[in-house]
Amino acid sequence: MNNNVVIFTTMKKLDTLTAIAGDLTAILSAEDRYQRLLDALHRAIPYDAATLLRVQEDTLIPLAAKGLTPDAMGRHYLRGEHPRLDIICGSSEPILFPEESSLPDPFDGMLISDPEALQHIHACLGCPLYINGKLVGVLTADSLDAHAFDHLPKQYIQTVASMVCAQMQMADLLKAVEEKAERQGQIASDLMQDVANQRGWEILGKSHVILEMKKEIELVAQSDFTILILGETGVGKELVARAIHRHSNRRDKAMLYLNCAALPESLAESELFGHVKGSFTGATSDRAGKFELADGGTLFLDEIGELSLEIQAKILRAIQEGEIQRIGSDKMIHADVRLLAATNRDLEAEVQAGKFRADLYHRLNVYPIHVPPLRERKEDIGILAGFFGERTRKRLGLNGIRITDGALQLLARYSWPGNVRELENILSRAVLKASRKTARGELVRILPEHLAGDLGSALYVNPAPTIEQPADSEPRRSFREEVQAFQIKLIQSALDRSNGNWAAAARDLDMHRSNLHHLATRLGIR
Incomplete structure (x- = not known):
């Protein structure tokens, strides 16, 4: 009996299953639940990297990872592009790939302990996850030791897979309860399908400010408040608006989008409220505006600070009275619309300058949400x-x-x-x-x-x-200068670690030696 068999004792197996079972009854977020599951598995399965992925049609979406670089969690893995994952998904039982397999590993180059390791011979274990006969996920494990998984009992792996499925099921059911989903009692496999369908609009990030913003979104989405989304250019204000709509009671209705900054003033009123035939030159037919089309749903006005004061007054009426009037028509049209607005301007300052109506600002500012900048x-x-x-x-x-x-x-x-x-x-x-x-x-x-x-x-x-910074601090450097300074620091650190051996430094930096020489010469350090 070799060392692997000795290490993999019955006690180790029981400890692992006990830890997973204990988490089933704990009140944990889905993210914590999945991460603790991988931690528990590591007690008995000697892996260097492991992932838990959810299956959505032909795509696998990572839920948790251990031992991989952070960018692994930001990727989606298509079955057609990753033959190992495709084989796992097509199996009804755990798969242990032979060490001589030439199939590329989906996590090549992303192993934290050794970025090159997964391109060499290594152990690769994959386990399909089924709920009620439907494939819902995949569990993978990789090890630098080519024989690390040889002595894992298949029955034990299948038992672990059943408990992983239970964890996924519990996480989705808890999410359904928290969001007061209409179908709280449906099975977890259906819930997982719904969550995966929404991932295209997911707000990515695990930072404290993003998690707090997500809580605000879920809270305010259940109301019918007008929401003002604030933030700098490029932070993702539209993404926040779509998240609010997706979590709201209007999610089954349309959400319409209008970029006010790209809207010529002469067309703004028509785009928002519509017009009747002949009301102005070019009005060759009746046309409904965005407020009318969004009836029952949500209207998102991006860069609302760009609209004229006249248009702002009509938007205020639409919010207060729920009524709009097409250009050239005497008829009032009722429109039940939830308004979301966004801007990168300081609207308080705009109000003080007379460029934005104070009454509209206060009407919009019922519940402001600030989208944090990337820094x-x-x-x-x-x-x-x-x-x-x-x-x-x-x-x-x-x-x-x-x-x-x-x-x-x-x-x-x-x-x-x-x-x-x-x-x-x-x-x-x-x-x-x-x-x-x-x-x-x-x-x-x-x-x-x-x-x-x-x-x-x-x-x-x-x-x-x-x-x-003190007044005499160094002037700011350009992006290119910052890159060059960082490259010099990396090369010098590698040379220090290799005692001045350029070949060893090149290996440390994952570069060809001649490329390192050329770069060092260009940077003036050789």
Whole structure:
């Protein structure tokens, strides 16, 4: 009997099952429940990385991961692109892939302890999760030891799978109760389908400010209050508006969107309230406006601060009286509409300047929601970067990408004046640039140098200092200068760790030695 068999004792198995069973009765959030489940499994299954994924049609969506880089949670995994996951989904029992398998691992390059490990021979275990005969999820485990899972009893793995399904079922049922879903008693597999369908509009992030904002959204969504969504450009105000509508009692009705900033003043009234034929030049037929079309549902007015005072007065009437009037018509039309509005302007200052009606402002400001800028939620950058990187990978038809630790650290140092939208743009360009020097089929690595590029002179680093900077502090550097300084620091640290050995430093930095020499020469440190 080898060491693996000795270690995997009956006590270990019972401890694991007891821990999972105990969590079934605990009051935990879904995220905590899934993470604790992976922690419990680690007591008996010697993995280096594990994931729990929910199955939505042909896509697998990560619920929890352990031992993988943060960007793994921001990705969706298509069965057609990942043969190992496809095989697991098509099986009725646990799958242990042979060590000589040539099939690519879906988590190649994302193992925290060794980014290169999953491209070498390793142990890979996959377990399909079924509820009432329906595939609802997949549990995977990877180990650097090619024989780590050889002696795991299949019956034990199937028992664990049943308890994992129970955990998923419990999490979804609790979520249904918290949201006062109309069908609280439906089975967890149906609930999981509903949650997965909404993921396309999910607000990504686990930071404290984002979790608090989500609580506010769920609270205010159940009311019919007019909501004012505040925040800088690019923070995701539309995403918040859609989340409010999705959690509201009007979710079965339409939510219409209108960007007021892109609306010519001459057309604003018609777009909002409609017109009748012949009411003005070009009005060749009757036309309903957004308020009328959104009857029973939600209307989201983005950049409402751009509208004229005259239009603001008519919006105020629509909110107060629930009535609108088409241009050229004497008829009043009742419209039951919940109004959500957003702006990046300081409306209080606009009111003081006479550019925004005070009565409309107070009517809109019943329950304001502030969307935090990205610099206040930097712990979410890894998840967002993984999501945007994966989306760009699919658009470009690439095999896979990995955002290196150095790149993630550099992203965290930037203040993001353009917020999430700027992060998406920079990641998209970085993936494209990194792919140019990567052979087809190989893993694309995003390095710090790919984040500088030709981003334009308008990008500047504005670090948010934890203490007040003295008057004689160094001037702010451009984004390119910040990247170069960071590269120098990384190279010097690698050289220190390798006692000045450039070949060893290149391996440490995951670079070819000649590329490191060229970069060091360009940076003036060789």
